[in-house]
Amino acid sequence: AQKVTQAQTEISVVEKEDVTLDCVYETRDTTYYLFWYKQPPSGELVFLIRRNSFDEQNEISGRYSWNFQKSTSSFNFTITASQVVDSAVYFCALSERDRGSTLGRLYFGRGTQLTVWP
């Protein structure tokens, strides 16, 4: 079973539109972390944000905001006033304990390709 589901495979918007990328996760752990990564056309994976399971406060960073809701197991990502440079594949990921290790193992969703047209 997929631990992280990103139902939107592709999204296209016009510059300055707001866009929300959905992420639904599945875990039985009470302690876990959620991440968003960005993969621009150049190919590297860039870390955007991390949230832990005990902190449901929404977070805003410039044009980016994240909505974490444990009740629906969702961690959605909104870009306000999108720009062409936001065009990329965005990955949501879940980290939970792995076999007693102190380190979480990252499970990635399949990604959402966002295209912002000028």
Next chain:
Amino acid sequence: DAGVIQSPRHEVTEMGQEVTLRCKPISGHDYLFWYRQTMMRGLELLIYFNNNVPIDDSGMPEDRFSAKMPNASFSTLKIQPSEPRDSAVYFCASSLDQGGMIGTEAFFGQGTRLTVV
């Protein structure tokens, strides 16, 4: 810091040949991960190391794949013999386990795009 460094950036090889991908993690990081990205399967964890010791290699597709980490600053992923279905982007990532936290973000290299013809 230069970040995670992978080489080569691109590799084209013929089926049956041995391929070696290289990774230099961020200095001081104690975890190293190898991921593979394909259109069909997305990002998959192949193997990860803690303090140079392989912890979980359950993601390694088959015996043709092997990974080593001889020291804290170098790791290799080897495919022998390579097959066309191994064509993918292979990412190396590293992270620092800060006193038991599971929330440490992984820092990724730029990836190696492997094409097996």
